[in-house]
Amino acid sequence: MTTYTARPIDPAALKDLRTADDADRPMVPFPDEEGGAPLRCCLRRSEPGERIALVSYAPLRRWAAATGADPGAYDEQGPVFIHADDCPGPDPHGHPFQGAHRTVRRYSAEGRILGGRLVENVENVESAENAESSDAFDEAFAEAFADPEVALVHVRAVEYGCFLYEVRRA
Numbered sequence: 515m516t517t518y519t520a521r522p523i524d525p526a527a528l529k530d531l532r533t534a535d536d537a538d539r540p541m542v543p544f545p546d547e548e549g550g551a552p553l554r555c556c557l558r559r560s561e562p563g564e565r566i567a568l569v570s571y572a573p574l575r576r577w578a579a580a581t582g583a584d585p586g587a588y589d590e591q592g593p594v595f596i597h598a599d600d601c602p603g604p605d606p607h608g609h610p611f612q613g614a615h616r617t618v619r620r621y622s623a624e625g626r627i628l629g630g631r632l633v634e635n636v637e638n639v640e641s642a643e644n645a646e647s648s649d650a651f652d653e654a655f656a657e658a659f660a661d662p663e664v665a666l667v668h669v670r671a672v673e674y675g676c677f678l679y680e681v682r683r684a
Contacts, residue, residue, distance in 0.1 A: 518655040520669070520679040522604050523554045527576055528596060535569035536576075536591045543567045543598030551595040552611050552671075557604035557679055559611075565598040573668060573677050578625045581665075585625030592676055609651040610679060615672040618654040618681075623665040631657065632672070659683055 523531070532541050549562035560566050572591035578584060604610065620628040631654045651669075658667050666682045 518609075518652060518659075518681045518684075519606055520557055520604065520608075520610055520681060522557050522679060523571065523573075523594070523596065524576070525603075527571075528555055528600075531569045531571060531596060532567070532598065536572040537570035539570065541567045541569055541598065552676075552678060553597060553601075554594045554677070554679065555596045555603070556601045557610035560595065560597075566595050567598045568593050568595055570594075571677065573680060574621065574625055577666065577680070581623070583623060583625035585621075588621075588625055588627055594677060609648055609669075611669070611671075612651075616651075616678070617670045617672055618651070618658055619668045619670055620658045620661070620664045621666050621668070622663050628661065628664055633669075655681055 534540055543565050544567070546560045546564050546566045547562060549560050549564070551560040551566055553560055553566065554571070570591045571594040572589060574585045575589045575591070578589070616633045617630045618633060619630040622628050633650050633654050655667065658664050664683065666680055668680055669678045670676060671678060
């Protein structure tokens with residue numbers, strides 16, 4: 515069975531975003547009073563009091579720059595939370611940010627959207643050990659990558675459409 519790994523925002527991109535985001539705005543750090551923000555640098559929720567920032571990020575644009583793709587109108591940017599300072603990165607096991615409906619959006623090597631799939635909310639899925647929810651994600655990734663035209667997928671929040679993480683063809 516293939517294991518699909520959630521990819522956080524790349525450390526080089528994080529360094530850039532901590533200077534100016536993809537909308538060319540400076541980062542404005544703040545202490546997260548309540549906690550719970552989905553951090554795209556380490557793929558976990560923030561703890562109360564952590565110093566974080568909300569920045570504009572263009573994940574497909576950055577991937578396209580590295581691969582030579584031209585996503586055209588599919589190039590989009592949106593808000594993501596990151597730690598304001600370097601962090602150790604994610605735990606490479608499991609699928610983060612479960613516990614709500616998610617979409618698995620498929621992209622071609624040219625950067626065009628090829629479709630997507632809704633991954634339904636499964637109760638008690640905040641733990642990476644929840645096999646039923648992980649199976650739902652693995653099934654969605656396997657279905658996506660069964661199509662040879664799919665080069666990568668983005669996992670996104672349904673409620674706001676925000677980018678959560680990327681999975682690439684193994």
